[in-house]
Structures are given as structure tokens and as C-alpha cells.
Amino acid sequence: METFEPWSPARAEQIIAPHLSREGALLPILSALQETFGCVPREAVALVAHALNVSRAEVHGVVTFYHDFREAPHGRRVVKLCRAESCQAMGAETAARFLLAALGLPTDAPWGGTTPDGAVTVEAVYCLGLCAVSPAALVDGEPLGRLDGMALAEAVGA
Amino acid sequence: MIRLFVPGDSAAVAVGADKVARALAGEAARRGLPAEIVRTGSRGLAWLEPLVEVETPGGRIAYGPVAPGDVAALFDADLARGGAHALRIGPPEAHPWLAAQTRITFARCGVVDPASLSDYRAHGGFEGLARARGLGPAKTIEAVTASGLRGRGGAGFPAGVKWKTVADAPGDSKYIVCNADEGDSGTFADRMILEGDPFVLIEGMAIAGLAVGARKGFVYSRSEYPHANRAFQRALDLVHADGELGAFDIELRVGAGAYVCGEETSLLESLEGKRGQVRAKPPLPAHRGLFGRPTVVNNVLTLATAPWILTHGGEAYAALGTGRSRGTQPIQLAGNVKHPGLYEAPFGLTLGRIVMAIGGGTASGRPVRAVQCGGPLGAYFPVALFDTVYDYEAFAARDGLIGHGGVVVFDDTVDMAVQARFAFEFCALESCGKCTPCRIGSVRGVETIQKVIDGVDVTANLELVEDLCHTLKFGSLCALGGFTPYPVMSAITHFPEDFRAPDTRLGDIRPPQGGEQGLE
Numbered sequence: 056m057e058t059f060e061p062w063s064p065a066r067a068e069q070i071i072a073p074h075l076s077r078e079g080a081l082l083p084i085l086s087a088l089q090e091t092f093g094c095v096p097r098e099a100v101a102l103v104a105h106a107l108n109v110s111r112a113e114v115h116g117v118v119t120f121y122h123d124f125r126e127a128p129h130g131r132r133v134v135k136l137c138r139a140e141s142c143q144a145m146g147a148e149t150a151a152r153f154l155l156a157a158l159g160l161p162t163d164a165p166w167g168g169t170t171p172d173g174a175v176t177v178e179a180v181y182c183l184g185l186c187a188v189s190p191a192a193l194v195d196g197e198p199l200g201r202l203d204g205m206a207l208a209e210a211v212g213a
Numbered sequence: 214m215i216r217l218f219v220p221g222d223s224a225a226v227a228v229g230a231d232k233v234a235r236a237l238a239g240e241a242a243r244r245g246l247p248a249e250i251v252r253t254g255s256r257g258l259a260w261l262e263p264l265v266e267v268e269t270p271g272g273r274i275a276y277g278p279v280a281p282g283d284v285a286a287l288f289d290a291d292l293a294r295g296g297a298h299a300l301r302i303g304p305p306e307a308h309p310w311l312a313a314q315t316r317i318t319f320a321r322c323g324v325v326d327p328a329s330l331s332d333y334r335a336h337g338g339f340e341g342l343a344r345a346r347g348l349g350p351a352k353t354i355e356a357v358t359a360s361g362l363r364g365r366g367g368a369g370f371p372a373g374v375k376w377k378t379v380a381d382a383p384g385d386s387k388y389i390v391c392n393a394d395e396g397d398s399g400t401f402a403d404r405m406i407l408e409g410d411p412f413v414l415i416e417g418m419a420i421a422g423l424a425v426g427a428r429k430g431f432v433y434s435r436s437e438y439p440h441a442n443r444a445f446q447r448a449l450d451l452v453h454a455d456g457e458l459g460a461f462d463i464e465l466r467v468g469a470g471a472y473v474c475g476e477e478t479s480l481l482e483s484l485e486g487k488r489g490q491v492r493a494k495p496p497l498p499a500h501r502g503l504f505g506r507p508t509v510v511n512n513v514l515t516l517a518t519a520p521w522i523l524t525h526g527g528e529a530y531a532a533l534g535t536g537r538s539r540g541t542q543p544i545q546l547a548g549n550v551k552h553p554g555l556y557e558a559p560f561g562l563t564l565g566r567i568v569m570a571i572g573g574g575t576a577s578g579r580p581v582r583a584v585q586c587g588g589p590l591g592a593y594f595p596v597a598l599f600d601t602v603y604d605y606e607a608f609a610a611r612d613g614l615i616g617h618g619g620v621v622v623f624d625d626t627v628d629m630a631v632q633a634r635f636a637f638e639f640c641a642l643e644s645c646g647k648c649t650p651c652r653i654g655s656v657r658g659v660e661t662i663q664k665v666i667d668g669v670d671v672t673a674n675l676e677l678v679e680d681l682c683h684t685l686k687f688g689s690l691c692a693l694g695g696f697t698p699y700p701v702m703s704a705i706t707h708f709p710e711d712f713r714a715p716d717t718r719l720g721d722i723r724p725p726q727g728g729e730q731g732l733e
Binding site for chain 1: 437
């Protein structure tokens with residue numbers, strides 16, 4: 056389980072500074088901010104744009120292009136569940152439905168999300184490279200393979 | 214001292230390898246046996262993971278799949294001497310699945326300690342780089358050209374030609390970019406190298422750098438690979454501290470969840486800190502790539518094969534394979550297959566042999582119905598095409614691709630209309646938005662296939678899908694839009710019975726499991 060620091064411009068500048076000399080620093084900076092704060096809050100966009108001497112629109116464009124960057128932190132537990140072909144072939148959808156139903160999250164679009172109490176976030180991912188042990192997921196960053204709905208629910212205490 | 218080997222590969226960890234390693238350490242301590250546990254990569258026999266090996270005077274002996282609860286019984290059965298037990302496999306190299314392979318790119322994976330440079334050197338590490346230093350740039354490129362090695366990311370472009378282009382291109386600085394953004398479902402070979410033999414990739418990049426005159430290399434990996442990224446960074450730190458690479462520097466960069474960044478120009482944009490939108494070619498990255506400089510962009514497997522080629526000579530590699538597909542391909546077997554894992558073999562096997570003889574058919578025990586080769590942009594092959602020879606040209610001749618070497622098996626509960634719809638859904642989700650046919654055509658594709666599934670004007674809508682696929686194929690800059698027609702059209706062509714009106718669709722008279730495959 057990850058814990059994140061509350062947003063602080065001073066702390067953000069500390070995080071940004073060592074990256075400024077790198078070639079193509081924007082993605083590493085955004086990833087580092089998200090690692091610390093659990094998200095890339097709106098306030099960060101202007102700060103990063105200023106530090107790199109690029110427009111806010113450019114930074115906003117990058118933040119919104121990539122699936123990983125989020126505006127608000129995810130739940131205390133995070134399940135990244137693979138929905139790609141290899142896992143489909145081994146019943147990932149059945150496992151997903153079981154977990155989502157157990158957590159009271161939507162199984163139709165928008166699929167997944169965070170439980171109202173902020174306990175668990177379920178996200179779709181498309182391939183974790185664990186296709187030889189499908190169906191697979193990352194639970195708080197730890198790989199889990201040959202899983203079913205029960206194993207998933209157990210892993211997050213649902 | 215008992216020496217045990219337990220994979221630290223994330224697929225093995227996903228099925229309990231860490232717990233097994235802890236149980237082994239605990240049990241050895243309880244019995245007062247001094248033990249060393251080496252965390253290796255995976256041998257690639259995924260159905261036997263966690264696969265535990267023990268060092269004996271007669272070589273290693275393997276046991277698997279081992280659960281933490283088996284550990285005490287294994288010690289009781291004299292594990293230290295490779296004693297008999299129900300889980301005993303014997304010498305891993307003698308296992309038929311491994312013995313029949315030709316391990317070149319994956320020669321060390323699962324064998325060596327990926328965190329030990331001395332182990333890497335003891336297994337022939339850095340011999341290729343030393344040979345390249347002796348040969349000089351021109352002869353190094355000649356060796357790679359003579360090997361016939363083609364880009365293992367999927368495009369199959371001759372690596373030697375690419376290196377020569379970059380070497381000849383004028384530029385004050387040049388780059389080696391390793392594409393480790395392995396986003397294709399059913400593929401995991403890059404991840405296995407990053408985790409199981411990271412030094413071979415580092416050595417391959419150094420050889421490429423020497424060949425083209427680049428001093429800086431980037432490895433662009435994925436955020437979905439946290440374990441691989443940690444393992445590779447650890448290896449990079451060891452190599453940098455060791456000084457083997459001299460002035461050549463390598464940096465690991467991690468993407469942020471965009472499939473399209475596996476496309477080389479999109480990857481370069483991302484490395485530059487921009488949205489991962491594809492670039493029009495020309496200019497080729499070999500002429501104007503990263504930061505506008507001449508750049509080699511090669512897949513992990515391409516670069517990881519270069520050290521072997523330099524050590525053993527280009528001709529030795531070219532002696533393997535068939536037609537214009539020379540050398541070996543690390544085939545990745547996944548999906549509903551009895552024996553999933555990594556199988557490296559010279560090009561030239563038939564698809565049927567790969568799926569039935571090597572893969573052992575389905576895991577569910579039901580008949581195989583479809584096999585998707587080459588990731589989410591690859592075609593679905595029916596059993597009727599199992600005589601297709603596994604090489605670039607033979608697959609292309611049957612409107613398919615081998616791509617990055619993924620082979621995903623589906624049993625007879627699959628609904629191919631749902632799979633065709635998923636191909637469009639995935640394209641819509643991951644489109645970078647640059648080309649209209651891909652950005653909008655994919656969304657229209659989802660809607661139109663849905664109409665077919667719902668039995669609305671089936672014939673007219675299938676014609677519309679075909680027309681749409683034509684537009685995507687010829688109106689997109691990169692393979693995401695350009696190749697999405699492969700899974701869609703192959704599903705329609707080879708499995709027409711799944712695209713009829715609902716009352717006649719086989720999907721509705723087959724057992725209800727069929728419906729569970731879909732993304733409703």
C-alpha cells in the first residue's frame with residue numbers, strides 16, 4: 056500500500072530540480088511528481104511549464120495524453136487488471152466481473168473506478184507481460200497470475 | 214552449502230516464487246543447512262513455475278511447480294542431492310521442451326544470476342563487445358548484416374542495413390534507442406530479458422553504439438513492467454560502476470501507459486518529452502531520429518542477439534532459419550494453451566506444430582478454434598491454416614504477421630465477432646489521434662461491429678466494416694491504424710459463422726461460456 060504526500064509547491068520544485076538538466080525531462084518529471092503526490096494535480100502544470108520554459112498547454116497536452124497520469128490520487132489499494140487477448144482467452148472477464156461486483160463497481164463502461172470509501176481502485180490495463188500465467192493483474196504493484204475472481208477479491212480484502 | 218535457484222521473473226513471482234524462496238530459506242534454516250538462494254530469470258516453462266533448481270555434483274536438478282507447502286517434503290526427499298519426489302523434473306536442460314529449443318538470445322535466461330556481472334562474464338558475457346572492438350565499426354556492421362538478423366519488434370527490417378544507414382548519416386551526435394515498450398498482448402520476451410539477462414541487452418546496445426558511433430543509449434520501457442524496470446536499473450548501475458562500457462552511457466526511461474509509444478516515431482516523441490504522436494516518415498529515424506539526430510531504434514530482442522552474432526559470427530546465425538527469415542525467433546506461447554511460455558527456435562516451424570505439439574493444445578482441454586499471432590494488431594488464424602510456416606514472408610502471404618512473436622490460443626468458446634469488436638475498441642483506446650481513419654474509424658468500427666452482433670443489416674454493415682478497414686489500412690501513418698484491419702478482417706474471413714444474424718450465429722447455440730469472453 057502506497058502513501059502519498061499532500062500537494063506542496065515547494066516540495067514539487069525540489070522534485071523537479073534534479074531533472075532539469077536531462078534531455079526530454081518532462082515525462083520523468085511528471086512520473087516523479089505522481090510517485091510523490093499520487094497524481095499530477097492541476098497546480099503542478101503551471102509549475103512544470105515554468106521550470107521547463109514551455110507553455111502550460113504543452114504540459115497539459117502531455118499529462119492528458121498518457122493513461123497513467125491522474126488528476127486525483129487513486130484508492131488505498133490498486134488493482135491493475137489485464138483485459139487484453141491472452142487474459143481474455145483464460146477468463147479474465149469473468150474474474151473481473153466477480154471482483155467489480157464484490158466491490159460494487161460498474162462492470163459496464165465506465166469500467167472499474169474507485170470504491171466510494173476510497174479503499175480500492177480497479178483499473179483496466181492492456182498487457183502486463185504475464186501472459187504465460189494468464190489471467191494476470193498487478194495488485195499494489197505486485198504481480199498475480201493464474202487468478203480467478205475469488206483470488207482477486209481475497210488479494211484486496213473485498 | 215546447498216545452492217538453490219528460484220526465478221525472480223515476474224511471471225514466476227505472480228504464481229508464488231517469492232513465497233517459495235522464503236519457504237526454502239526458512240526450511241533450510243530450521244534444518245541447520247547453510248543455503249544460498251539465487252534469484253534467476255525464468256527458463257520459460259511457465260506452466261512449471263515456480264520452478265526450483267538445486268545444484269548437485271551432476272548438474273542442476275529441477276522441481277516444479279513448487280508451492281510453499283511442498284518445501285518441507287522436498288527437503289525430506291533429500292532436495293540437496295536432487296532426491297526423488299513427485300515434483301522432480303530432473304536436469305532442466307534435458308526436459309524435452311527445453312532440449313528441442315535453440316537458445317541463442319535466451320541462452321543465459323533462467324541460468325545466470327541477473328544481478329551478477331561475474332556470472333555474466335563466466336557465461337561468455339562481453340565477448341561479443343570485445344570482438345566488436347577488435348573488428349571495428351565497419352566489420353561489426355558487416356557481421357550483423359551477414360547474420361540476416363531482422364528487427365524482432367515486428368517490422369522485420371534488416372538490422373545491419375539500419376545500422377549502416379545510421380553509421381553513414383552525418384551528425385554530431387547519434388543515439389541508440391532500445392524499444393522495450395512491449396505492449397502486445399501475448400508477448401513477454403523483452404520483459405524476460407530485462408529481468409533474466411539484462412546485461413546481454415546492455416552489451417548489445419554498446420555494440421550498436423560502437424558500430425554507428427553513438428555515445429548515448431536509451432531504453433524505453435513500460436510502466437506496466439515495474440519489476441523489469443527495477444531489475445534493469447540494478448543491472449545498469451552495476452555496469453556503470455564496473456566501467457565495462459567506457460564512454461557509452463545508457464539510461465532507462467519508463468513510459469506512462471500508451472500502447473502507441475511502442476511505435477518507433479511515437480516512442481521518440483515520448484522520449485523527447487512530448488505527446489506520443491507518430492511522425493510521418495520520411496525522414497527515417499535513422500536519418501533524423503531522437504532530437505533530430507541519426508538514431509538506431511531496435512527492439513530488445515534484436516539488440517540482445519547482437520552479442521551472440523559478434524561472438525559466433527554472422528554466418529553461424531544465418532545458417533539457422535528459413536527463406537529470408539534467418540536465425541531464431543523467441544516464440545511466446547500464451548492464452549488458452551496447455552504449455553505456455555517462451556520457446557526459442559529457428560524460423561520454419563509450422564503454426565500447427567507450435568500450437569499443438571509444443572503448446573500441447575488448449576489449457577481448457579477444448580478444441581482450438583483461433584490463434585492470434587503477432588499481438589493485438591495480428592491476424593486470427595483458424596486451424597485450417599495450421600500448415601503456415603513460421604516466418605515473416607509466409608505469414609504475410611496469408612494476410613498475417615508474426616510481429617513480436619506472440620501466439621495467443623483461444624478455444625472453441627471464443628466469439629470472434631466480440632474479438633473483432635475488441636480490436637477496434639483497443640485501437641480507439643490507444644489511437645494517438647493524429648490520423649483521422651484511426652482516431653474516428655476505430656470508434657465507427659466498434660459501433661458497426663456491434664450492429665452486426667445485434668443482427669442489424671448484417672450484410673450491409675459487414676461491407677461497411679470492410680470498407681472502413683481499407684481506409685484504416687491505407688490512411689494511417691503507423692501500424693496501429695494500419696494493422697487493426699488484420700484481426701478484424703481475419704476474424705470475418707476465417708470465422709464468418711460468428712458474423713451472421715443472431716438467430717443463426719453459432720455463438721448463440723454454443724455453451725454459455727462464449728459470452729463471458731467479451732467486453733460488454
